[in-house]
Amino acid sequence: MADIDALIDKVANPELRQALREQVDILLENRSFGLVYQQHKPETVELPHFRVKRGCKVRIRAATDGRLYKVDSVSLESATLISLDEAAEPTVVQLNDIVVVREFGEVIYPGLISLGRCNRAGDKPPHIVINAENYHALETLLYAYEEKIDVIYIDPPYNTGARDWKYNNDYVDGADKFRHSKWLALMERRLLLAKRLLKANGVLIVTIDEHEVDNLGILLRQVLPRSAIQRVTMVVNPKGNTQTKFSRVDEYAFFCFHGDAKVVDGPDSGLGDITNTEPVWIMLMRRGSNSLRSDRPTMFYPIVVSNTTETIIGAGPALAPGESRKSVRAPRGTRLVWPIRTDQTEGRWQIGRERLLEQLQEGTVKLGARGGIQYVPDKGRQGIKGGSVEVIGKSLDGSLMLRWKAKSITPKTVWFRPAHNAATYGTDLLTALLGARNLFPFPKSIYVVKDAIRAAIGNRPDALVLDFFAGSGTTMHAVALLNAEDGGRRQSILVTNNEVSVEEAKRLRERGLRPGDSGWEELGIFHRVTRPRIEAAVRGLTPADEAVAGQYIESGFPIADGLEENVEFFDLTYEDPDLVSLGRKFQAIAPLLWLKAGGRGARIDYAVSGWALPDDAIYGVLFDADKWRDFIDAILDRGKDITHAFIVTDSDAAFQQIGSALPSGVDGTQLYGDYLRTFEINTKGRV
Numbered sequence: 001m002a003d004i005d006a007l008i009d010k011v012a013n014p015e016l017r018q019a020l021r022e023q024v025d026i027l028l029e030n031r032s033f034g035l036v037y038q039q040h041k042p043e044t045v046e047l048p049h050f051r052v053k054r055g056c057k058v059r060i061r062a063a064t065d066g067r068l069y070k071v072d073s074v075s076l077e078s079a080t081l082i083s084l085d086e087a088a089e090p091t092v093v094q095l096n097d098i099v100v101v102r103e104f105g106e107v108i109y110p111g112l113i114s115l116g117r118c119n120r121a122g123d124k125p126p127h128i129v130i131n132a133e134n135y136h137a138l139e140t141l142l143y144a145y146e147e148k149i150d151v152i153y154i155d156p157p158y159n160t161g162a163r164d165w166k167y168n169n170d171y172v173d174g175a176d177k178f179r180h181s182k183w184l185a186l187m188e189r190r191l192l193l194a195k196r197l198l199k200a201n202g203v204l205i206v207t208i209d210e211h212e213v214d215n216l217g218i219l220l221r222q223v224l225p226r227s228a229i230q231r232v233t234m235v236v237n238p239k240g241n242t243q244t245k246f247s248r249v250d251e252y253a254f255f256c257f258h259g260d261a262k263v264v265d266g267p268d269s270g271l272g273d274i275t276n277t278e279p280v281w282i283m284l285m286r287r288g289s290n291s292l293r294s295d296r297p298t299m300f301y302p303i304v305v306s307n308t309t310e311t312i313i314g315a316g317p318a319l320a321p322g323e324s325r326k327s328v329r330a331p332r333g334t335r336l337v338w339p340i341r342t343d344q345t346e347g348r349w350q351i352g353r354e355r356l357l358e359q360l361q362e363g364t365v366k367l368g369a370r371g372g373i374q375y376v377p378d379k380g381r382q383g384i385k386g387g388s389v390e391v392i393g394k395s396l397d398g399s400l401m402l403r404w405k406a407k408s409i410t411p412k413t414v415w416f417r418p419a420h421n422a423a424t425y426g427t428d429l430l431t432a433l434l435g436a437r438n439l440f441p442f443p444k445s446i447y448v449v450k451d452a453i454r455a456a457i458g459n460r461p462d463a464l465v466l467d468f469f470a471g472s473g474t475t476m477h478a479v480a481l482l483n484a485e486d487g488g489r490r491q492s493i494l495v496t497n498n499e500v501s502v503e504e505a506k507r508l509r510e511r512g513l514r515p516g517d518s519g520w521e522e523l524g525i526f527h528r529v530t531r532p533r534i535e536a537a538v539r540g541l542t543p544a545d546e547a548v549a550g551q552y553i554e555s556g557f558p559i560a561d562g563l564e565e566n567v568e569f570f571d572l573t574y575e576d577p578d579l580v581s582l583g584r585k586f587q588a589i590a591p592l593l594w595l596k597a598g599g600r601g602a603r604i605d606y607a608v609s610g611w612a613l614p615d616d617a618i619y620g621v622l623f624d625a626d627k628w629r630d631f632i633d634a635i636l637d638r639g640k641d642i643t644h645a646f647i648v649t650d651s652d653a654a655f656q657q658i659g660s661a662l663p664s665g666v667d668g669t670q671l672y673g674d675y676l677r678t679f680e681i682n683t684k685g686r687v
Contacts, residue, residue, distance in 0.1 A: 015070075016084060042103040043167065043186065044068070045133040047574055048516025050100040052079055058098040061514060066170065068101065099516075102136070102574065104189060107680050109577045110140040111588025115569040118535045124566050125600040127476050128493045129534060131526040132572030134468040137495040138193040140572060141466070143678050144595035145493075149197045150463035151456045153205045153475055155444060159183040159212050160243075163502055164441075171502055184215055190468065191223045197466060203456040204256040207234075207444075213252050220254055228257040232270075234448055235416040237423065253452055264458040265408040270415035270451070279556015280380045280389055280402045284365070284373040285339045286350050293339075293346040297321050300346060301353050302328055302336035303373055311397040312360055312367050315353050337373060351375065366399035370540065370547050370560040376402065392487045403485055403555070411455050419447035419553055430472055432549055432559070433533050435542035440472045440529045447553070450478035461488035470494035473530040477537045480563040485555050491599070494534075498524030531569055538565050581672050583607060583623075583648065589675060593621070596669070597644035619644035621671075625651070628658045636663060646671050 011017040069081035157165030161174025240247030301318040364376035383389030425445035457463040467475035540562030547560035597619035613620035659668035
């Protein structure tokens with residue numbers, strides 16, 4: 001050991017010397033059981049838009065060896081670089097040919113820049129979708145959400161050997177003899193951060209297939225030694241996929257239960273014995289056989305819809321045979337809805353006029369978001385009376401919010417349900433939402449994700465859900481659908497990067513494009529798949545503004561009706577700590593303050609003179625410490641709806657004085673010192 005220490009001491013580069021010492025310490029660590037694998041060098045992330053400055057680390061864009069350099073000096077058009085990997089003469093490179101990088105373990109000072117919103121649910125807490133490298137995103141989320149997440153659901157790369165994931169900007173394939181240890185190093189770094197985000201009774205769910213299932217199981221037990229861990233087998237591809245010997249039909253999900261977290265009983269055991277798969281609400285217009293006006297003339301009548309309230313207010317009499325619907329005029333301020341089929345022929349309703357008016361009064365007829373009429377058939381109405389259908393509330397139009405009452409069945413460890421088919425309810429659903437095929441490989445069935453999340457927090461209607469391998473956005477979609485079915489207000493946080501596929505990257509480089517260029521970024525996962533999919537799920541419209549076909553099974557909601565949720569999209573940014581401390585980057589860290597205060601209500605996006613405490617916000621910011629008395633008085637006037645106060649001051653004594661005057665129940669945070677110290681403590685020296 002002394003010889004190794006002596007050799008390390010001879011390394012001239014101090015950063016390389018320290019890195020070698022840390023890796024040797026890891027190798028010499030005495031582990032009596034568990035996984036033993038190479039930790040590898042820290043991962044890096046490229047920052048194409050970050051300004052090249054003296055002292056920062058960079059990579060030469062055209063190089064394929066991944067070598068890192070330190071910037072020794074910068075001129076107007078070039079920079080002098082010193083290699084960090086070996087002793088070499090300084091080299092001069094044009095600024096356009098280098099890109100700034102951050103190694104994991106280096107201190108970062110992150111911000112969030114809003115890319116837009118998709119709001120359809122009033123004051124409901126928004127889902128958060130972040131375009132970022134997920135390790136740094138997890139470090140960022142610790143600032144606002146440490147020990148606050150109810151469930152973390154992730155679907156990480158499966159390491160199949162098919163170049164399905166990157167390590168240090170290089171795709172890992174089956175020929176890489178270190179691919180298993182690289183994968184484990186990647187996962188362990190993220191799981192250690194994820195562990196800090198979970199509540200004391202939180203649940204971590206990780207899906208995987210046979211390529212890494214055994215390694216993952218051991219790793220989870222090392223990272224979460226006090227959690228109860230159980231593996232569930234899920235049939236997701238009944239047709240089978242022959243990669244080696246047997247035809248594989250299943251994948252796995254590890255459920256890791258913190259503290260007193262338990263499995264939530266659901267409507268079925270997972271083996272296909274769901275209590276009722278029929279939707280409560282169905283379309284009023286008859287389809288299939290016996291569906292023409294001529295088949296049941298008494299069921300061809302107009303339904304009157306208010307143009308102001310967008311609700312059904314009545315129905316006209318059925319037309320006599322041969323009578324034209326053009327002879328019927330809508331009352332002022334209304335429009336008439338007739339049962340007209342997609343081929344423009346005259347159809348008929350499922351029920352007669354008198355029955356419709358009766359159901360309108362009881363709240364079992366409503367107008368869908370795209371103008372279609374829905375009603376509850378006899379079985380559902382009988383279920384309401386008999387108790388097998390629950391009334392969980394009323395919508396603004398007076399219609400009942402209904403669901404089949406679930407039996408209390410504990411899910412089993414094998415799930416085999418048609419709804420979990422990844423082809424039908426993953427790939428085909430994504431195609432319907434995006435209006436295009438083959439934009440994302442192997443999306444999960446929305447229903448298998450929903451069932452997994454429901455098994456963890458189905459009894460927590462206000463739960464916070466995190467997915468930091470978000471891919472196409474299925475997790476947010478599943479949480480929103482679960483909310484629609486049981487009236488919950490659960491909120492999700494999604495993190496996905498903006499990678500392009502291997503083939504796409506090759507074509508883009510041949511065109512002279514590189515990461516950071518708009519022509520490159522617009523084809524990445526976040527911009528091309530995740531955001532459009534989530535917006536389509538909420539709006540019920542494809543990116544081309546066409547109604548999404550189909551309906552959700554079990555609930556029967558038309559997909560075109562959309563989901564009543566709010567969503568905001570962000571880019572993760574890397575900020576200069578000096579500019580942050582001077583208050584010149586408030587707009588970048590403003591979303592983090594909003595999230596730390598609860599992530600709901602209005603956000604304070606700009607610094608102002610004095611203080612800010614908007615009427616519809618649940619927190620305030622004191623920008624001028626001399627105005628603290630007025631700020632405190634304003635908080636006291638607002639009462640108990642204020643949860644947090646951010647105080648801008650360099651003086652610890654001033655912060656203590658102002659903080660002591662805050663009413664109980666209002667948390668105080670010092671800016672910008674608390675923000676800077678948090679990331680220095682959380683990240684410094686850790687890989």
